Structure formats: structure tokens, C-alpha cells
Amino acid sequence: MASMTPSVDVPPAPWTGRFDGDAPEHRRWWQAVVPSTGAATSGSAAKPAALIGFASDEGVRRNKGRTGAAAAPAAIRKALGPLAFHLDRSVTDAGDVAVSEGALEDAQARLGSVVSELLDAGHLTAVLGGGHETAYASYLGVSGSQALQQGARLGVLNLDAHFDLRDEPVPSSGTPFLQMARAEAAAGRRFRYAVAGVSEANNTRALFDTAGHLGVQYLLDEDCETDRVREFVASFLADIDVLYLTIDLDVLPAAVAPGVSAPAAFGVPLPVVSAVCRQVAASGKLLHLDIAELNPAFDVDGRTARVAARLLDTLLR
Numbered sequence: 001m002a003s004m005t006p007s008v009d010v011p012p013a014p015w016t017g018r019f020d021g022d023a024p025e026h027r028r029w030w031q032a033v034v035p036s037t038g039a040a041t042s043g044s045a046a047k048p049a050a051l052i053g054f055a056s057d058e059g060v061r062r063n064k065g066r067t068g069a070a071a072a073p074a075a076i077r078k079a080l081g082p083l084a085f086h087l088d089r090s091v092t093d094a095g096d097v098a099v100s101e102g103a104l105e106d107a108q109a110r111l112g113s114v115v116s117e118l119l120d121a122g123h124l125t126a127v128l129g130g131g132h133e134t135a136y137a138s139y140l141g142v143s144g145s146q147a148l149q150q151g152a153r154l155g156v157l158n159l160d161a162h163f164d165l166r167d168e169p170v171p172s173s174g175t176p177f178l179q180m181a182r183a184e185a186a187a188g189r190r191f192r193y194a195v196a197g198v199s200e201a202n203n204t205r206a207l208f209d210t211a212g213h214l215g216v217q218y219l220l221d222e223d224c225e226t227d228r229v230r231e232f233v234a235s236f237l238a239d240i241d242v243l244y245l246t247i248d249l250d251v252l253p254a255a256v257a258p259g260v261s262a263p264a265a266f267g268v269p270l271p272v273v274s275a276v277c278r279q280v281a282a283s284g285k286l287l288h289l290d291i292a293e294l295n296p297a298f299d300v301d302g303r304t305a306r307v308a309a310r311l312l313d314t315l316l317r
């Protein structure tokens with residue numbers, strides 16, 4: 001008898017999409033995804049993937065942004081459902097962790113526990129955010145996993161127009177990577193953090209200084225041409241054992257990703273972001289990923305949700 005993974009607030013709901021038939025050659029995501037039992041079961045060689053939603057607006061609200069990201073997990077599942085399923089791995093849906101009445105820290109801790117548990121059961125975990133406060137919850141999950149406890153060197157790669165290294169009294173969508181830096185220092189580990197797509201115009205001198213002090217490796221949006229990003233990512237991957245990839249959809253140009261809190265005037269082109277996803281997926285080092293900052297209230301005909309779904313499909317190949 002299948003049981004729900006403990007600690008989620010919203011159990012997995014049925015997926016929907018176009019129906020072309022029951023045979024394997026007709027399969028789409030909505031027909032392939034099964035509700036999570038917490039245990040990893042896979043008939044194929046690749047690790048099974050587990051999707052977990054983080055229905056959170058609280059980080060963006062605290063960061064003075066445009067709220068609406070709590071509706072993103074459902075919007076991403078809706079965009080993924082009709083896509084043709086070409087994956088070599090099985091995919092389970094663990095449902096959502098939700099933030100209630102401003103209790104962000106509690107929800108981040110709970111999502112962290114769910115992620116650790118799914119990682120330790122042998123899954124490739126993928127969180128559907130939520131604002132970028134999702135990243136600190138992801139980090140809690142990754143840092144609590146057996147892989148890290150056993151000494152694996154973690155790298156955090158962020159595709160984002162922003163550093164999200166704000167030094168604020170209250171955690172938000174603007175602070176997750178400074179929170180990680182402090183937690184890694186407290187654990188006596190080196191914080192390996194790289195950001196591709198940083199917009200100089202949208203990060204203050206103070207944020208660049210913090211990045212400098214922390215030894216953050218970054219590439220500006222204007223320098224994100226495919227070969228250069230490929231080299232940047234390859235050199236980051238060379239120095240780590242396991243990767244946590246986080247995609248803030250505002251790394252993309254506003255025309256491609258209008259449904260975010262802070263749309264990018266410049267942005268990194270989708271083919272470049274997609275190439276990074278393929279590179280990361282092929283590296284064998286991807287431990288965990290998340291996709292953050294989708295805001296369906298500002299989306300145009302589901303454009304941003306479709307991009308999120310397409311990138312997830314690429315990453316889980």
C-alpha cells in the first residue's frame with residue numbers, strides 16, 4: 001500500500017495532459033508520473049527523480065517583491081503534464097510543502113527534511129519553488145543528506161540575475177546564499193558558490209563586495225555566451241563531488257520569462273541556459289535541483305511555466 005512521503009502539506013494531485021493512447025510510445029509526463037511512496041523504485045539504470053513543490057510567497061513578500069510564486073508548483077506541473085515523456089528514469093511526485101501564516105523558516109526546515117529523506121532513499125530530487133527562499137530549504141535538504149554527511153564536496157550553481165547574498169535581519173528570497181555561506185562556515189566547510197547571469201545593473205556594490213569576500217565565482221549576463229558559460233561551469237564542476245543546481249527564472253530575458261517577480265531587461269538567452277542544463281545533467285554530479293521565482297500571476301499565456309517545464313525535462317534526461 002503506497003503511503004505519502006511524511007511532512008508534505010498537500011498530497012500529490014492527479015496530473016493531466018493530452019491523451020494519445022496507453023502504449024509506451026504515446027506516453028506523456030502526466031501518464032508517467034506516479035505519487036511518491038518515499039522509497040526509490042526504478043526499473044531503469046538512472047536514479048528515479050522525485051518532484052516536491054514549495055508553495056511559498058513569503059520570501060518574495062519579505063524582499064519587497066511581487067507575490068504569486070506560491071501558485072508556481074501547480075503551474076509547472078500543469079505545463080509538464082502534456083510534454084512527451086522521453087526520460088530514462090521514473091518520476092514520482094511527493095506533493096507540496098506550503099508556507100502558512102508567514103512561517104517560512106518552519107516550512108524551509110520541513111522541506112529540507114523531505115529532501116534529505118528522498119535523497120537518502122536514492123532519488124534525484126527536484127523542488128518546484130516558490131520564491132528563491134526555496135534555495136535555503138533545498139540547501140537544508142542537501143546538507144542534511146548522507147552524501148554530505150559522508151564528506152562529499154558540495155557546489156551550489158545558481159543561474160540568476162541576482163547574487164541573493166543580502167545581509168538582512170530577516171531571511172527572504174534575497175538572502176538564501178548568505179545563509180548558506182554562514183551555515184557552511186559553521187560546519188567548517190568551504191562554501192563553493194557560482195552564479196551565471198549576474199546583472200551588474202541589478203546588484204549593488206555591496207552585493208558585489210559580499211560576493212568578493214565569499215570567493216563567489218560569477219559570470220555577468222553580458223558574458224554568458226555558450227562557450228564561455230560551458231567553460232565556467234566545467235571549471236566549477238571540476239572542483240566538487242556533488243552539485244546543487246538552482247535556477248531563478250529571472251535569469252532569462254523578460255520576453256522569455258515574463259512571469260517572475262523581477263523580470264530581466266537583458267537576461268541570458270534560453271539556448272544558453274538550456275546548454276548549461278544539458279552539461280549539468282551529463283556531468284553525473286547532479287544531486288539536487290530546484291527551479292524558483294515563477295509567478296503565474298504575471299505570466300503571459302503560460303510562457304514562463306512552459307520554459308520551467310522544458311528546462312526540468314532537459315535536466316532530468
Ligand SMILES: N=CN[C@@H](CCC(=O)O)C(=O)O
Pocket residue numbers: 063064065132162163164166173174202261262
Ligand atoms: N530573489 C530576489 N532577488 C532580487 C530581487 C531584486 C528586485 O526585486 O529588483 C534581489 O533581492 O536582489
Ligand SMILES: [Mn+2]
Pocket residue numbers: 160161162248250251262
Ligand atoms: Mn533573481
Ligand SMILES: [Mn+2]
Pocket residue numbers: 132160162164173248
Ligand atoms: Mn534569485
